[in-house]
Amino acid sequence: MWLIGARGSVATTAVAGCAAVTAGLHPPTGMVTETPPFTDCGLPTLSSLVFGGHDVMECPLPKRAEQLAAGGVLPHGVPSAVGAELAAADAEIRTGGPRRGESDGRTDEELIASFAADLRDFVRRRGLARAVVVNVASTEPVPVEGEDRLPASSLYAAAALRAGCPYVNFTPSAGLHHPALAPVAASSGLPYAGRDGKTGQTLLRSVLGPMFAQRALAVRAWSGTNLLGGGDGAALADPAAAAAKNAGKERVLADTLGSAPEGEVHIDDVPSLGDWKTAWDHIAFDGFLGARMVLQTTWQGCDSALAAPLILDLARLLARAHERGLSGPLGELGFYFKDPDDGSSSALAEQYEALVGFASRLRGVGA
Numbered sequence: 001m002w003l004i005g006a007r008g009s010v011a012t013t014a015v016a017g018c019a020a021v022t023a024g025l026h027p028p029t030g031m032v033t034e035t036p037p038f039t040d041c042g043l044p045t046l047s048s049l050v051f052g053g054h055d056v057m058e059c060p061l062p063k064r065a066e067q068l069a070a071g072g073v074l075p076h077g078v079p080s081a082v083g084a085e086l087a088a089a090d091a092e093i094r095t096g097g098p099r100r101g102e103s104d105g106r107t108d109e110e111l112i113a114s115f116a117a118d119l120r121d122f123v124r125r126r127g128l129a130r131a132v133v134v135n136v137a138s139t140e141p142v143p144v145e146g147e148d149r150l151p152a153s154s155l156y157a158a159a160a161l162r163a164g165c166p167y168v169n170f171t172p173s174a175g176l177h178h179p180a181l182a183p184v185a186a187s188s189g190l191p192y193a194g195r196d197g198k199t200g201q202t203l204l205r206s207v208l209g210p211m212f213a214q215r216a217l218a219v220r221a222w223s224g225t226n227l228l229g230g231g232d233g234a235a236l237a238d239p240a241a242a243a244a245k246n247a248g249k250e251r252v253l254a255d256t257l258g259s260a261p262e263g264e265v266h267i268d269d270v271p272s273l274g275d276w277k278t279a280w281d282h283i284a285f286d287g288f289l290g291a292r293m294v295l296q297t298t299w300q301g302c303d304s305a306l307a308a309p310l311i312l313d314l315a316r317l318l319a320r321a322h323e324r325g326l327s328g329p330l331g332e333l334g335f336y337f338k339d340p341d342d343g344s345s346s347a348l349a350e351q352y353e354a355l356v357g358f359a360s361r362l363r364g365v366g367a
């Protein structure tokens with residue numbers, strides 16, 4: 001598993017969590033691939049996963065894990081119990097490319113070639129069957145039309161394809177969705193999935209949206225606010241990055257309700273909250289004879305603890321899909337994303353059904 005943003009909160013929680021579950025220190029709570037529909041579909045075991053990645057930050061993974069434990073994201077004791085696994089992953093982290101707007105003098109082509117070489121080297125040296133590339137780096141602003149350089153997320157995505165690796169975009173950044181990469185993605189013969197993990201507010205929306213539509217209740221307005229800190233909160237304080245995130249959240253409503261209701265989503269950076277997010281939704285709706293009603297929901301989640309099991313799931317599913325020779329966008333994995341591939345449902349129940357069908361496909365049953 002090759003993580004772009006390998007020293008971030010989500011990546012560190014995934015590496016530490018995988019080791020803790022493998023060692024039997026914690027149950028695999030939140031990992032959908034550990035539930036009965038996924039038994040016997042040939043997924044790689046958690047103990048067989050090997051981690052590496054790219055990041056632009058220096059902080060060693062064991063230290064990052066200690067910071068997360070101090071913030072209550074990882075249980076105390078886990079960083080020391082899995083110190084060897086964290087150190088092993090840290091030794092496989094390579095320095096990534098320049099951040100947006102910065103340049104280290106290399107062209108896009110040179111950067112792609114260098115990232116792809118890092119990936120091939122990882123697979124060869126560690127004797128791996130394959131590497132799945134998962135983007136969990138900081139959210140980038142939406143690319144400006146006519147920009148001559150590819151955003152960093154798209155350089156890594158292009159490198160993944162060049163190295164023959166399946167690719168997952170767990171962020172709202174462009175990644176493989178950049179129009180310049182469409183031809184290479186289409187001809188790569190590789191499976192890929194994305195984008196932007198669905199872990200909190202949008203997860204709830206993908207359940208509640210269909211409920212209002214199926215009960216024929218008229219949603220007048222759906223407004224939301226998110227308070228969070230950590231690296232993600234800081235990145236999303238940039239309105240252009242938040243716009244990329246909010247587009248996915250709003251798409252779920254338009255898809256499940258039939259049209260976008262009035263209302264906006266806001267994201268506020270509150271550094272002292274760290275990884276603990278509060279997401280509040282206010283839904284104004286009409287019932288029979290125009291009776292006016294309101295539903296409010298408050299989600300208080302630990303973002304990395306919600307995301308980490310999902311990226312482990314996705315890496316296992318993509319690895320098996322690659323082994324089975326599947327290629328192209330995996331629409332059946334829309335269950336995991338805010339912005340699933342075109343044509344796939346945005347309603348969680350239908351997405352779950354598609355995911356269970358996908359498990360059968362991985363088993364070799366069905367198309």
Ligand SMILES: NC(=O)c1ccc[n+]([C@@H]2O[C@H](COP(=O)([O-])OP(=O)(O)OC[C@H]3O[C@@H](n4cnc5c(N)ncnc54)[C@H](O)[C@@H]3O)[C@@H](O)[C@H]2O)c1
Binds near residue numbers: 004010097098196199
């Ligand atoms: N519940 C969730 O946590 C959740 C849900 C959906 C999406 N996401 C997305 O996952 C991503 C990671 O979230 P996080 O909380 O771990 O953030 P984080 O800030 O803790 O980690 C991001 C990491 O990316 C690295 N990075 C930044 N630019 C890079 C570049 N050009 N090359 C390589 N590495 C780079 C940073 O140094 C950092 O280590 C964010 O984009 C977030 O929006 C998270």
